[in-house]
Amino acid sequence: MMMIEQEDVGATTPIHKLTNGNSNNGLLTNGHKAKKDDDKATYKYTYEHLAETAKYLLERVPFRPKIGIICGSGMGSLAEALTDKVVFPYNQIPHFPESTVEGHAGQLVFGYLMGVEVVCMKGRFHHYEGYPLWKCSMPVRVMKLVGISHLIATNAAGGLNPKYKVGDVMLVNDHINLMGFSGNNPLHGPNDERFGPRFLPMNRAYDKDLIELAKKVWDDLKLGPIHEGVYTCLGGPNFETVAELKMLQMVGVDAVGMSTVHEVITARHCDLTVLAFSLITNFCATNYENQSEANHEEVMDVGKMRQDTLATFVQNLVLRIKKLGYPGIK
Numbered sequence: 389m390m391m392i393e394q395e396d397v398g399a400t401t402p403i404h405k406l407t408n409g410n411s412n413n414g415l416l417t418n419g420h421k422a423k424k425d426d427d428k429a430t431y432k433y434t435y436e437h438l439a440e441t442a443k444y445l446l447e448r449v450p451f452r453p454k455i456g457i458i459c460g461s462g463m464g465s466l467a468e469a470l471t472d473k474v475v476f477p478y479n480q481i482p483h484f485p486e487s488t489v490e491g492h493a494g495q496l497v498f499g500y501l502m503g504v505e506v507v508c509m510k511g512r513f514h515h516y517e518g519y520p521l522w523k524c525s526m527p528v529r530v531m532k533l534v535g536i537s538h539l540i541a542t543n544a545a546g547g548l549n550p551k552y553k554v555g556d557v558m559l560v561n562d563h564i565n566l567m568g569f570s571g572n573n574p575l576h577g578p579n580d581e582r583f584g585p586r587f588l589p590m591n592r593a594y595d596k597d598l599i600e601l602a603k604k605v606w607d608d609l610k611l612g613p614i615h616e617g618v619y620t621c622l623g624g625p626n627f628e629t630v631a632e633l634k635m636l637q638m639v640g641v642d643a644v645g646m647s648t649v650h651e652v653i654t655a656r657h658c659d660l661t662v663l664a665f666s667l668i669t670n671f672c673a674t675n676y677e678n679q680s681e682a683n684h685e686e687v688m689d690v691g692k693m694r695q696d697t698l699a700t701f702v703q704n705l706v707l708r709i710k711k712l713g714y715p716g717i718k
């Protein structure tokens with residue numbers, strides 16, 4: 389195993405320069421202790437906690453990823469094409485929560501995708517699993533601290549735009565943070581400027597250059613139609629009522645899911661360039677005549693059905709991002 393010099397952490401602030409102001413004693417290599425402390429209502433990750441997590445990972449990975457990829461429900465196979473993998477089960481990473489949802493393996497995988505250094509989350513955390521939003525999106529900060537500049541967030545979502553078909557892909561060009569409307573936001577609470585600013589603009593959250601690049605990659609691969617649209621995240625775990633779907637459609641939502649928004653907010657807060665896309669796994673019926681019911685099995689089946697296409701797309705996308713010198717707003 390290759391050991392990494394402390395200077396070589398790829399973090400915004402070198403870890404050796406961080407003070408350990410952490411009140412969570414003995415956590416450096418002890419994930420179980422972290423979980424115990426997690427239960428306290430007051431516990432939140434400090435910069436130091438996450439720097440410890442990043443240090444743990446970087447000491448075990450012989451390269452520095454530039455792109456982070458979050459695999460949506462049933463889309464974990466995106467990580468299968470990685471070479472020279474270093475795999476970390478979430479329950480072995482200090483301070484990491486555990487994945488509890490089917491279709492989310494719970495592994496952080498470092499490796500090369502088409503020769504590009506990446507880190508892949510095979511499994512994300514959702515609010516409905518019982519995690520607060522700051523905890524759901526903590527891996528984004530960890531990925532920042534291990535050195536990524538770009539995040540590709542993928543998700544499975546219900547299609548509200550009548551033009552969308554099951555199996556289509558929608559590049560997210562904006563979102564509506566519905567949970568944020570009620571004050572539930574991953575940045576809620578004291579702000580640590582080492583991650584980012586107290587007040588965060590979100591009007592350019594989804595990088596336009598990356599969206600254009602993604603469309604070009606998709607078209608060059610002749611993968612058929614691709615959409616651009618607005619995503620929203622509801623708390624779940626239930627799928628939506630007809631009245632809720634009608635309301636979402638009225639306010640301009642094209643695809644609805646239970647993730648991504650808080651991850652993107654956290655990513656933009658720490659200056660990552662973001663691309664997100666939704667795999668439309670089910671059609672959202674906005675009338676009472678439609679008897680079909682959304683279900684997680686169907687969501688995962690569609691992920692499996694489209695896994696090869698999505699893998700080809702993401703592989704070519706990361707290659708182009710690297711070739712272009714990692715474009716986009718930081």
Ligand SMILES: O=P(O)(O)O[C@H]1O[C@H](CO)[C@@H](O)[C@H]1O
Nearest residue numbers: 460461543544646647684687
């Ligand atoms: O957003 P991802 O993780 O892709 O998963 C989506 O699919 C699941 C529902 O089937 C929910 O977790 C929803 O958020």
Ligand SMILES: Nc1nc2[nH]cnc2c(=O)[nH]1
Nearest residue numbers: 544545546644645646682
């Ligand atoms: N909220 C929500 N999440 C989903 N994830 C996959 N499909 C759906 C859906 O229809 N609604």
